[in-house]
Amino acid sequence: MPAPDFNAQTTDAPIQTQVWKMIYLARRNPALAPEDFPQAWREHSALGRQCRNVGERVLSVAQCSRLLDVPLPGASADYDGVNLLLLRDRDAATMIWSDPETLAVMRPDEPRVFDRYVRDFTLVCREQVLRDAPRSAVVLHGFLRRRPGLSAESLLQAIAEAGSAGPFDAAQRIVLNEVMDTPPPGYEYDAIVEWWFDSVPAVHQAFGGRDDLRAGLPAPLAQALDGAGSVFLLTRVTHSRP
Numbered sequence: 001m002p003a004p005d006f007n008a009q010t011t012d013a014p015i016q017t018q019v020w021k022m023i024y025l026a027r028r029n030p031a032l033a034p035e036d037f038p039q040a041w042r043e044h045s046a047l048g049r050q051c052r053n054v055g056e057r058v059l060s061v062a063q064c065s066r067l068l069d070v071p072l073p074g075a076s077a078d079y080d081g082v083n084l085l086l087l088r089d090r091d092a093a094t095m096i097w098s099d100p101e102t103l104a105v106m107r108p109d110e111p112r113v114f115d116r117y118v119r120d121f122t123l124v125c126r127e128q129v130l131r132d133a134p135r136s137a138v139v140l141h142g143f144l145r146r147r148p149g150l151s152a153e154s155l156l157q158a159i160a161e162a163g164s165a166g167p168f169d170a171a172q173r174i175v176l177n178e179v180m181d182t183p184p185p186g187y188e189y190d191a192i193v194e195w196w197f198d199s200v201p202a203v204h205q206a207f208g209g210r211d212d213l214r215a216g217l218p219a220p221l222a223q224a225l226d227g228a229g230s231v232f233l234l235t236r237v238t239h240s241r242p
Helices: 034-050 052-057 092-098 100-105 107-113 152-162 166-170 200-207 219-224
Strands: 019-026 058-066 081-087 122-131 138-144 173-179 191-197 231-241
Touching: 019 092, 034 052, 034 058, 034 081, 034 100, 034 107, 034 231, 052 058, 052 092, 052 100, 081 231, 092 100, 100 107, 138 200, 152 173, 152 191, 152 219, 166 200, 191 200, 200 231
Parallel strands: none
Antiparallel strands: 019 081, 019 122, 058 081, 058 231, 122 173, 138 191, 138 231, 173 191
């Protein structure tokens, strides 16, 4: 089964050129209370204004913090946020880690906010928009791992075909991110999907009060996933630029 063509036109989205992102799945420094994490994260992001190369290479940022007050059954409580960083080009994903300003200004602050250095939980991805609409405030993220014996291409195809079906049909915007480079240890995901909803109640309504959101996954997607090895995180955008 062929993998989705990331340069081709999809059903709901126009033709697009290759778009590169860094996406990270963050745990807070345990010394921070969960409710204090978004502010500490915003403070860390503000340091990027001191780094010329960050401003030039990172075109946009969306910090998505885990929703604490309205948990979704089956969504993880083991992580605290997802950062979506749109890059100028693929080279930016490599060069940013050796940038002298970034190493001097941002890296020393990372242990204050996170449980490890950012590079150790960041994945480089190529984006395909499956359903195009303006970003909203609520995002269900799927960090997806294929079941043993299945090819990465087959998982991508299953996402492209079923990632907008069933409860995901209520999502206004759907983005598939193919993980391209070798992931750091502990973050061996094949794809990351963003399902953008217009509200938290819309997410809960879409999944119909199930005991676990995985029970509502369309069959082609559920059959392609390593369910235990995949992570779903329900978040709200708490900082973005531009």
